[in-house]
Amino acid sequence: MTHATKAAASETSRRVWHVEVTGTVQGVGFRPFVHRLATGLGLDGWVRNVDGHVMVAAAGSPAALEAFVAGVRRDAPPLAVVRTVRVGETAGEAPPPGTGFTVLGSAAPSHPGAVREIPPDAATCAACLQELFDPRERRYRYPFINCTDCGPRATVITDLPYDRERTTMRAFPLCPQCADEYRDPGDRRFHAEPLACPACGPRLSWQDSPTCGADCLGEQALRQAVAAIGMGRIVAVKGLGGYQLICDATNAAAVGELRRRKSRPAKPFAVMVRGLAAAECLARISRTERAALTSSARPVVLLVARPPASEPGPAAEVRPGDHPAQVAHAVDRVAPSVHPGTDRIGLFLPTTGLHHLLLRDLDRPLVVTSGNLAEEPLAIGDAEALDQLAGIADGFLAHDRVIHARHDDSVVHIADHQMLTIRRARGYAPAPLSLPRHTPVPLVASGAQLKHTFTLAAADRAVVAPHGGDLEDARTLDAFEASYTDLVRLTGIDPHTVVHDLHPGYLSTQWAAAHWPAHRRIAVQHHHAHVAACAAEHGVRGPFTGVAYDGLGLGDDGTLWGGEILVADLTGYRRVGRFATAALPGGSAAVRHPSRMALGYLHGGEVLGSPAPAPELTEPFTARLEQREAAAVRAMIARGVNCPRASSAGRLFDAVASLLGLGDEVSYEGQAAIALEAAAGDLKAKALTWRLVRRGGLWVYDPLPTLTALLEELAAKTAVPRLAAAFHTTLADVTAALVERAVAAGAPRTVCLSGGCLQNRRLLTGIGQALRAQGLRVLVGSAIPVNDGGISYGQAAVAAARLGKE
Template sequence: MRIEEIRVRGTVQGVGFRPTVYRLAKAFKLRGDVCNDGQGVLIRVSGSEENLTEFVAKLQQESPPLAKIQELSRTSYEGEFDFDDFVISSSVSNIIKTEIVPDAATCPQCLQEIFDPFSRFYRYPFTNCTHCGPRLSIIHAIPYDRHNTSMSVFAMCPECAKEYRDVENRRFHAQPVACHICGPKAWLERADGKPVTASMFSMMDDVDAVCTLLQKGEIVAIKGLGGIHLACDATQEIAVEKLRQRKKRYHKPFALMARDISIIEEYCTVNAKEKELLTSPAAPIVLLQKKVIEIKQELLIQHSIASSVAPRQNSLGFMLPYTPLHHLILKRMNCPIVLTSGNLADEPQCIDNDEAREKLNKIADYFLFHNREIVNRVDDSVVRVVSEKVQTIRRARGYAPATINLPPGFDRVPQILAMGSELKNTFCLLREKEAIVSQHLGDLQNAAAFNAYQKMLNLYLNLFEHKPEAIAIDKHPEYLSSKLGKELACVNQTKLYFIQHHHAHIAACMAENSIPLNSPPILGIALDGLGYGEDGTLWGGEFLLADYRQFQRLATFKPIAMIGGEQAIYQPWRNTYAHLLAAQLWDTCQRQYTELGIVKFLKQKPLKLLNQIIEKQINSPSASSVGRLFDAVAAAIGIFPEECSYEGQAAIEMESLIDINSLNNYEETNNYHFDVVFLDNIYCIEPAPMWQALLNDLQQQIPQKTIAAKFHKSLVNIIVEMVNLVRQEHLIDRVVLTGGVFQNRILLEKVTKDLQSLEINVLTHSLVPTNDGGLSLGQALITAAQLINN
């Protein structure tokens, strides 16, 4: 007989792992115990060599649905061992090296129970088990036990306690287990403070009443899993437009929720991979292609999606119900609902009842509240499928804070904190063999978002007992995350590392593709809005030969003035004018193209003043930004030239115009041309010839969608041409595509395809966003590489 200590690390707490260990140990007639501790799960076990080996093999094969074993080690146990049977022991608190499980969507068994009139969980909106339910959203501390969650205030009734203690029950040690008798309660309130009466509408209960309210065109604020959402019937134009005006979110698409896949398929095409994502435990918002619906006289769809849900977009963001509360609300709802974050534009999502009453009472008509505290705000994740690969747009509920394994060579890194960016912020904790990237925390320019960021950072540092030996920040001196990082480094006397923005983008993509530490340099193409460059200018269209430690800038797009600085992000015409000036075409415009809409539009602007601002370099920094190039072209062809309500809006709408089939049929000679010049020891892409050709097309009244398609294809061509050019001087067989511009599906797919045809291995993002949401991972890896090197 052997006595062993088996250590299991990974996602193994709060997922039914110990009951699985117990069941298998009993099956193989083993003695000993299993417990949770700060490092994961610890098993002390005695049995024959053969049975122990079989036990370990089965444990890995039959792990619970939400479990993820990262490491399993077996050693001889020399301590005191006094077990006659196999038991589950109490949790032990010690150094924290385990994971927190992401919140998980309602499992099939719980779903069946909430609609079974004979179940004690019938219509209970907080039903859960070890296979599903709240995790990160309710946790205060590790280990993940009930007293460390917001469920600690709800004492279990005898029935729940019995199931909680029954090792054969799937609710064994399910920390949020509760029922009608002992658990949280949901209730309906009117926003105007008047009482809700049963006579107002027929309803089974307050949760069911929400469906009736939505059908009547009301806006309801619903407290869910990780935050409060605002909901309305997505097929009622008046209700959706009312929500837009009240929320002050005038253009950005709304997310949708539908009862089941069949309803989604009425409006969108859904392939197998997209269906898999929708129905996964993460249950993210999935961006889907709109169906082209043939309208026939008597077959006109009565419940078509309101046009103001996603204005001028060819895709919709759908999710399925992921809590019992959502399932119960949508049971009678035969059309989709809008389900958008409960906040004013740009502010963090409300999570507290009183906060919602104060901030949302002018937006919502009704509130559906509950009394389970949301400890940690967790937004809905957003993903899509591009060429059969998942691309994460926003990593939050269902995915965070699941760890990301570090590539080979990073096995023994010190603890590192990376502070992330200013927009779409996440932060990252690096520790031995793994990275913990926070959920999406939003844009830190908003004071409430920055306060929430600091609170969440403190929580993570405490949860994981993380004491960084180094802090990584973006080089931009004005980023609030960078300023906070400097303060933390100063107060704690910690080493501070300044990481270049685009190098971090590339390193993040390398890391999630498991590129080893000591790999030769890779060509990274980082295209985005802007990032602070090594030379003190703003970059945004970069070709960098990079490894984890350093990079060499090989090529860039021509720097163009951002007139008015940040104003250029939200007023695309500023970029158009700056590009026309830089291309020395404005005088030509006033002579030859006077009838063009964009020329007439620009002539109404204070151009003399703008020229002086550019000449004197007053708040008009030069930027090699491809994001601003997209804005400039979009404005030139008449898409939101005056004002955008969110960054990249004009570029996104320009992409939506394009018919993919016509895009593929353009002859090479019809494309626009970019020049390549060699300037200051790097190649520079000059867009002037493209602008001349584009103006000619506008004058010939070539359709908007055709010009948009030609621009996209021409940009693809110059990117591939540049790769060919630099690989004549450098050994390049792998290329990273990263940065927010590569959220453009057409650009990503076509650049990838064309580079692969040149036998180049193309690396893209999947686990973390290609936008700034993935930046903190790259910052952490570069810092680790430099520390290891030193």
């Protein structure tokens, strides 16, 4: 065959393929990856961002094109999520042979209305970390170091397609060296949109007082912050998704002062440590927990704390990035006031170059907590932080890169052999989740009141907004509305319908009513949303049995629920079991005062045929209460004045904690239950007495025999930890019995567990084991919180199924 004949044959076999890739494929180094893959296979063509997708035109032999598509599906960058790869031959003009492969500028949307995926922020990668501490590198000790595999994403993106001019980095023109890296296909910073260096990027600034300007910049600013924290001061640090308050975790006085100023008397603080070795000195860490700690999301992981006098285990060897001095003294020096009342400590590893520098220079664990006053939104603007945190921080370590979106730290823990999300925010949100049933119209689910999130949904995708705190006042409502407006623009989801809770007092419900007409509003019962969130995450499309244990949620009968067994699917439910009701003396005041809940059960428990505990059993408890208040509470219960009733598992936990002397008043939600779980520890204990009765067509758990048995054991001097353990065993057995009776009557054998009480590891594990022993399939939410942070996703799943059915 002549050379001309070979060339003609080659040209005849040459194909041009049009490839469209959807998923999280912008802001994750996908175009550079495609460029390297195509170039390595000798393909000609181009790649570009189009709206929220990536489009490719590739020309070459069929074998090379097939290898290219296989590589796109199989070898995507670590932060990418490839959902679909659509391939078609194009009849358009083919790239001439030998012209190579290029990265083109972004184009206009190809599919108006399609869901656009925003990548979450990612922690500093190993390559950038090595550069950060290498004096030979030009980004040595540069706090804003990043590349295509790490750095800010969701907190800097202002619009899509994802290019530098549509991020907050547009304020920082690239210097010649950075521009060369940005344009070089062989560089790992090729098209890294947050790219920066000391010559052209953001700079740190230090301010001693909110009333004066920046005292110094750059490295000197960092030194001032390090010195302040080292002297026991509290510093407000501008992080990825908002300001953080940082102090020395080993300095009890500093931790105590932070608690006083932040009005946070008891809720545990998260602690940032330099590396795994330091973390393993402070806590016992399983393989699954280690994987969560070191993931690119860098969540706070709740771990079993080591006793102060214990020695690090054999797994606590020094690793790269750890400092031997810190490893040596970390165990004994973390102040007990960091996590009072619980044996769990929340640890996380550095998320940014700035955090790495602070930990390297300070050489000790640091308390890192949200930069806000109690119950207020996280501060993200510089002026906002100076105003809100003036009474807390002794100094401000800021920088001149704008934070576009508010993202708090995510929180996870390992329970029943799986990772469960407690707070979904930085590192996870707003990555989309699937819906089992497509929604025929775009919608927004407005969520609950506490641990608020909202969800935007279109087709089979649900975008859950990052944790927004408790939605209880005008400031948190303003933050919600700003986040909603921003996420609508970024995702391209323009809701036609709103989904909301039944409770008319929730600000999220009021927001829905204020912005949508009645025919475009869908109400979803609180506990149905809880169990639907679990079912939807696991792709359950048919009927299931739901167990929903939480504090309070409005039932469809107008009463307060919280200990519920449901038979459900995504469109509806029926109640088949519940906990007995009890009075909540003073309504919300009973939530803040577990001693009131104890009185509510002892004197206002639902009458189901069991006698209340004898006075001689309750006398030690009532004797320690303030007598005038206790008498007033009893009178309220007797007269039924301001005493709503609730069938709440969470409130029963409160009552038991108070009866055992573990807390009569709380300063944060769940504090009494956490104390009860901590008291139980790893003790094994048999169940206390319990009883189920049939009422109104439902199986009802009567807790009065349990409380009587508890007080009898207490009078017999049984240790409080053993009684706390026995109570957990009791609820696991009760739940198994309620579900067993439901299944015997025809309920599905797939059981979905949800509700804030299921954050309790001991309870969740006990219930899971008891149900699996019956041969049941047991599911619990993992990516979606079991607490009220998952309500909006459950609402969206229910609304999608109902609308689809209609």
